[in-house]
Amino acid sequence: MKHFDYIIAGGGCAGRSLAVRMLPYLKATNKHILIVDRINKKDNDKTWCFWEKHDDIFESAVYRKWNQLYFSGNLISQKLDISPYNYKMIRSGDFYALTDQKISGDDRVNTIEGNVEILYTENDLAYAVIDGVKFSADYIFSSIPQAQKKEPGIYQYLLQHFQGWVIQTDSEIFSPECATLMDFNTSQDAGTSFIYVLPLAPDSALVEYTVFSGQVLARQEYTAALKQYIREQLNCEHYTIKEEEYGVIPMSDHPVSKQEGRIVYLGTAGGFTKGSTGYTFRFIQKHTTAIVKQLSKSGNPYISSLFSDRFNTYDAILLHLLDSRRLSGKEIFSAMFKKNQAVQILKFLDNETSIIEELKIFSTLHKKEFLLALLSRTLKLMKPVHPFKAQESNRNRQ
Ligand SMILES: Cc1cc2nc3c(=O)[nH]c(=O)nc-3n(C[C@H](O)[C@H](O)[C@H](O)COP(=O)(O)OP(=O)(O)OC[C@H]3O[C@@H](n4cnc5c(N)ncnc54)[C@H](O)[C@@H]3O)c2cc1C
Incomplete structure (x- = not known):
């Protein structure tokens, strides 16, 4: 059986981010990794956007960046200054090319194409079965989706689903220095929905229709919403669709x-x-940075926590409000952006604010609805758990 120091199962955004960040560590310790993915990724299958203050190691893959964001919702339609942040866009095809280039230059990194069938730990080693062949490693890092049994009585399960077009217009209608983060000039019937516009040039942009709801829509509904927005809000009749993202x-x-x-x-x-x-891209970067730091310090990759648990509670409250439709996303995000500095909201959504900063933000929101959502969530979490489930969750925590 072939043994590697580390196996990275899944060579998408997280797997590749970790592999590239590990390169100096592998060199210093002469350790070897295997990266396995069932697809040899090259295509531009998605666009990652995120905000950051300082350039990170994938800066050369950044395709466009903006230092102003436009927001339009209830009682607010305005450009927001986000310095010292930049809102950045990476096309996954560029990211795959850059990471391939970095990884292929190091013979301590082995890559294979294959389907990971099982991952498990036994006797202080981790094992992966890939297309029927068993490999071992000191540790395995996996971004392969974990099977999860849903518990709708306790937790919220929404989907963020979207379709975007890169359009080329006949005339110059976009301001390349400002991206539209959320424009709620869309029907809110299907759930919280908004349009996102990332200008690539004065006559080209990625225009994306996004919905937060329990179910995806029929494909023609995204198309209809995009067409309507381009016609009515961008006042554009003539354009060509160059690329599509779903x-x-x-x-x-x-x-x-x-x-x-x-x-x-x-x-x-x-x-x-x-x-x-x-949003995931920046959290992946923070997590993979922390793993490499921990490996270098102690030889093991275990991170206790990247941020405080209270941010999970805030996310849960927001999801609860959206799911129950007690408040719409349009109302919540409008209040956030109207009554706070955009920079503070970006910091908050990055899980980087202090409790004092969070209290200031909460004081500008719909207090009664947020408190009711907190209460409802707390009651749900207090529901008696079936003894078998309690054993299962204890086992998962160990
Ligand atoms: C279209 C789209 C756009 C997004 N845009 C943004 C954005 O703008 N900003 C943001 O922050 N987040 C965004 N996200 C969310 C998130 O950043 C991405 O989903 C990101 O790719 C997650 O990285 P990952 O490594 O967890 O998963 P992936 O990048 O999907 O990587 C997982 C890898 O595992 C492989 N794999 C799965 N099963 C197996 C198996 N059994 N055997 C072998 N290989 C396997 C897959 O082929 C894949 O390469 C977007 C997501 C989507 C779907």
């Missing part, structure tokens, strides 16, 4: 196991998709 991101407060034995979960599989927004 995606579904889970939005949930269901706890996710971060590690089991010698298997450490990464990315969406590790619960690094923020429940209330779907």
Whole structure:
């Protein structure tokens, strides 16, 4: 059986981010890794957007960045200054090319294409069965989705689903320095929905229709919403669709196991998709940075926690409000952006604010609804758990 120091199961955003960050550590310790994915990823299958203050190691893959964001909702339609942040866009095709280039230059990194069938820990080693062949490692990092039994009586399960078009227009209608983060000039019938516009040039932009709801829509409904927005809000009749993006991101407060034995979960599989927004890219970068730091310090990759549990509670409250439709996303985000500095909201959504800063933000929101949602969530969590389930969740925590 072939043994590696580490196996990275899933070579998407999180797996590749970790591999690239591990390169100096592998060199210093002469350790070897195996990266396995069932697809040899090259295509531009998604676009990652995120905000950050300082450039990180994937800066050369950044395709566009903006230092102003436009928000339009209840009682507010305005450009927001976000400095010192930049809102950045990475096309996954560029990210795969950059990470391939970095990884292929190091013979301590082995990559294979294959289907990971099972991951498990036994006798202080981690094992992966890939297309019927068993490999062992000191640790496995996995971004392969974990099977999860839903508990709708306790947790919220929403989906963020979207369709976007990169359009080329006949005339110059976009301001390349300002991206539209949320424009709620859309019907809110299907759930919280908004349009996102990322200008790529004065006559080109990614225009995306996003919905937060329990179920995805029929494809023609996204198309109809996009066409309507482009015609009525962008006042544009003539354009060509150059590229299309469709995606579904889970939005949930269901706890996710971060590690089991010698298997450490990464990315969406590790619960690094923020429940209330779907943003994941920056959380992946923070997590993989912390793993490498921990490996260098102690030789093991276990991270106690990246941020305080209270942020999970905030996400859960927001999801609860959205799910119950007690408040719409349009009302919540409008109040946030109207009554607070955009920079503070970005910091809050990054799970980086202090309690004092959070209290200031909460004081500007719909207090009664938020308190009721907190109460309702607390009561749900206090529901008696079936003894078998209690044993299961204890086992998961160990
Ligand atoms: C269309 C789309 C757009 C998004 N845009 C943003 C955004 O703008 N900003 C943001 O912060 N987040 C965004 N996200 C959310 C999140 O950042 C991405 O989903 C991101 O790719 C998550 O990284 P990951 O490594 O967890 O998963 P992935 O990148 O999906 O990587 C998982 C990998 O595991 C492989 N795999 C799965 N099962 C197996 C198996 N059994 N054997 C072998 N390999 C396997 C897959 O092929 C894949 O390569 C977006 C998501 C989608 C779907």
